[in-house]
Amino acid sequence: xxxxxxxxxxxxxxxxxxxxxxxxxxxxxxxxxxxxxxxxxxxxxxxxxxxxxxxxxxxxxxxxxxxxxxxxxxxxxxxxxxxxxxxxxxxxxxxxxxxxxxxxxxxxxxxxxxxxxxxxxxxxxxxxxxxxxxxxxxxxxxxxxxxxxxxxxxxxxxxxxxxxxxxxxxxxxxxxxx
Amino acid sequence: xxxxxxxxxxxxxxxxxxxxxxxxxxxxxxxxxxxxxxxxxxxxxxxxxxxxxxxxxxxxxxxxxxxxxxxxxxxxxxxxxxxxxxxxxxxxxxxxxxxxxxxxxxxxxxxxxxxxxxxxxxxxxxxxxxxxxxxxxxxxxxxxxxxxxxxxxxxxxxxxxxxxxxxxxxxxxxxxxxxxxxxxxxxxxxxxxxxxxxxxxxxxxxxxxxxxxxxxxxxxxxxxxxxxxxxxxxxxxxxxxxxxxxxxxxxxxxxxxxxxxxxxxxxxxxxxxxxxxxxxxxxxxxxxxxxxxxxxxxxxxxxxxxxxxxxxxxxxxxxxxxxxxxxxxxxxxxxxxxxxxxxxxxxxxxxxxxxxxxxxx
Numbered sequence: 001x002x003x004x005x006x007x008x009x010x011x012x013x014x015x016x017x018x019x020x021x022x023x024x025x026x027x028x029x030x031x032x033x034x035x036x037x038x039x040x041x042x043x044x045x046x047x048x049x050x051x052x053x054x055x056x057x058x059x060x061x062x063x064x065x066x067x068x069x070x071x072x073x074x075x076x077x078x079x080x081x082x083x084x085x086x087x088x089x090x091x092x093x094x095x096x097x098x099x100x101x102x103x104x105x106x107x108x109x110x111x112x113x114x115x116x117x118x119x120x121x122x123x124x125x126x127x128x129x130x131x132x133x134x135x136x137x138x139x140x141x142x143x144x145x146x147x148x149x150x151x152x153x154x155x156x157x158x159x160x161x162x163x164x165x166x167x168x169x170x171x172x173x174x175x176x177x178x
Numbered sequence: 179x180x181x182x183x184x185x186x187x188x189x190x191x192x193x194x195x196x197x198x199x200x201x202x203x204x205x206x207x208x209x210x211x212x213x214x215x216x217x218x219x220x221x222x223x224x225x226x227x228x229x230x231x232x233x234x235x236x237x238x239x240x241x242x243x244x245x246x247x248x249x250x251x252x253x254x255x256x257x258x259x260x261x262x263x264x265x266x267x268x269x270x271x272x273x274x275x276x277x278x279x280x281x282x283x284x285x286x287x288x289x290x291x292x293x294x295x296x297x298x299x300x301x302x303x304x305x306x307x308x309x310x311x312x313x314x315x316x317x318x319x320x321x322x323x324x325x326x327x328x329x330x331x332x333x334x335x336x337x338x339x340x341x342x343x344x345x346x347x348x349x350x351x352x353x354x355x356x357x358x359x360x361x362x363x364x365x366x367x368x369x370x371x372x373x374x375x376x377x378x379x380x381x382x383x384x385x386x387x388x389x390x391x392x393x394x395x396x397x398x399x400x401x402x403x404x405x406x407x408x409x410x411x412x413x414x415x416x417x418x419x420x421x422x423x424x425x426x427x428x429x430x431x432x433x434x435x436x437x438x439x440x441x442x443x444x445x446x447x448x449x450x451x452x453x454x455x456x457x458x459x460x461x462x463x464x465x466x467x468x469x470x471x472x473x474x475x476x477x478x479x480x481x482x483x484x485x486x487x488x489x490x491x492x493x494x495x496x497x498x499x500x501x502x503x504x505x506x507x508x509x510x511x512x513x514x515x516x517x518x519x520x521x522x523x524x525x526x527x528x529x530x531x532x533x534x535x536x537x538x539x
Contacts, residue, residue: 057431060260064235068257 070098080113080172083165091127091134094172100124101161101172106145107132113161113172114147120154134158201389205415210399215289216419217426218282219388224427225275226381228434229313232268233370240320242366244359247322248448255445266438274434276314276464279307280528287502287521290513291394297503299387302380304500309377314462316369322362327449328459330365331357336472339485340493358451397513460535467528468492470535499524 078101080094086105093100093116102116104127114134116124123138133150134143141152147160162173189195207216239258241250254261283303286292292300319330334357338348353360395403403410413419461469471492475484506514 053428053432057435060263061235063259064261064264065238066259067239068259 076174077164077171079169080163081170083168083170086111089129089132091129093124093126096161096172102127102134102158103163103170103172104134104145111163111165111170112145112147113163114143115159115161117158118154119149119156119158120152125158199416202416203414205389205392206412207393207415207419208395208399209411209413210395212289212396212399213413215285216393217423218278218285220423221426221430222275222278222282223381223385224430225271225278225434226377228271228431229268229275230374232264232271233374235264236268237370242320242363244322244362244449247320247362248445251321251445255442262442263435263438266442267434269443270437271434272314272317273463274430274437276310279310280464283307284521284525288518289394289396290506290518291396292503293394293506293510293513294503294508296387296391296394299384299391300503301500302384302387306377306380306384308496309373309380311464313369313373313377314464316365316373318462319362319365320369321445322449323446324449324453324456325446325459327357327451328455329461330361332459333461333465334361336485336489339483339489341486341490344489356451397511400510458539463532463536466535467531470531470538473535473538 078094078096080096080101080103081092086092086103088105088109089107091102091104094103095101096115100116102114102125104112104114106112116126118125118136118138118141120136120139120141123136125134125136125141125143127133128135131142132145134145134147135141136143136152136154139153141154142150143154143158144150147158149155149157160175162175164171164173186195207213236254239250239254239261241247251265254265256262286300286303315330315333319326334348334351337351338344340347349355351361351364352358353364460466468488472485472488475488477484479487502517502520506517
């Protein structure tokens with residue numbers, strides 16, 4: 001490694017800076033005033049302090065603009081509904097934290113649960129009993145009952161949740177990464 | 179040519195910028211031992227700007243409504259990053275602004291700056307002060323805490339005492355018979371839409387008048403200068419005075435930041451319309467002198483209700499105050515001393531009654 005090369009500063013940039021300094025020095029060599037005039041120095045100090053304090057005042061404002069994260073309510077498991085609440089071949093929306101979830105009872109009688117936020121542009125999806133599919137009304141996106149995107153614009157599947165029936169209560173849980 | 183120069187030339191050719199700023203360049207500020215008082219209006223303007231900016235910031239999180247207002251401010255104060263700072267600056271700046279506006283008004287009175295040809299400047303200024311009090315009164319309710327709830331109840335009740343128009347005015351202000359969520363919605367609308375609109379227009383008119391008429395020289399100083407023309411001094415408004423004013427603003431901003439950090443505004447207890455008023459209920463300090471006066475007037479004076487009499491007297495005093503310049507002599511060299519006397523009396527009365535109201539149980 002070249003000993004003259006400082007980390008992060010290329011030799012080319014260094015050359016340019018040195019040349020500029022030389023140029024200033026050459027210009028000021030003819031007259032008596034130093035390269036940085038007293039006025040320039042004071043202006044630099046004043047301007048610098050002004051900018052620093054402006055940053056100090058703007059920083060809280062920028063932080064303020066950023067909304068605080070809402071705590072996701074409760075654990076990963078929520079009560080989505082009661083057994084008997086859903087007919088065969090129907091679905092309902094439940095609250096999963098601050099977002100909607102979709103609970104479906106298939107025509108065969110098992111329960112499926114998934115995120116109800118369409119992966120296309122975040123509309124809330126619904127269960128269509130005539131199609132036996134999950135459908136998004138905004139742009140005609142379709143998902144199967146596993147949450148896989150099967151037709152229309154959605155780019156990704158809906159996040160599928162685990163369903164547990166305990167007594168007459170149906171709990172929905174986020175799937176653990178294997 | 180540097181890019182900045184190029185951009186400025188581009189704008190110059192299109193806006194005829196030079197003509198616009200020419201009066202500003204010509205403007206000069208008289209320089210004498212009382213020149214410091216010229217800063218107060220500018221500082222008030224600056225604090226108004228702070229109010230607009232912090233007000234907009236608060237609007238990002240504030241939710242009007244009896245069930246949400248208190249909680250949303252609680253959210254601002256505890257959850258939002260630097261929310262406590264923004265809200266405290268808004269409250270502190272509001273109070274300082276009313277103080278500097280009062281100080282500005284009295285300085286104009288004592289330096290006789292309201293005289294011909296500046297009657298309209300005075301008129302717009304006094305109306306602006308009333309509007310600021312309206313801002314204070316309407317903004318005070320927005321956190322929907324106990325103090326604000328009862329202060330609004332009392333304040334609107336006093337409005338209801340005005341003969342003939344009092345009843346409808348009370349219903350209009352409260353949005354019903356009682357102070358409820360409907361009142362909060364109205365006050366919110368007044369505070370963030372109606373008052374800012376009117377105030378901005380009036381500030382523009384006020385500034386335009388100041389710009390057009392120039393700074394007033396106090397009669398005493400003017401007499402000295404007439405006697406000795408060589409003593410006449412002035413300072414260019416731009417950049418000399420403007421930079422000094424900027425420094426004053428900078429100090430004001432620092433003071434605001436310090437006050438807000440050392441003594442953040444508290445939120446109090448959520449209003450409950452069905453609980454008794456807590457002891458020691460008092461309005462904001464700038465209403466104290468009126469509040470204390472109303473407390474001192476007996477229930478009946480001859481055949482008139484004490485409250486009604488108080489409201490009438492304050493109303494008439496307000497109108498007289500507004501029209502004060504029109505009682506003054508139109509000759510530049512003659513001033514009426516009773517106006518200065520009245521101003522002194524008002525200052526002593528307002529200060530005295532405020533202190534009395536603050537100390538009184």
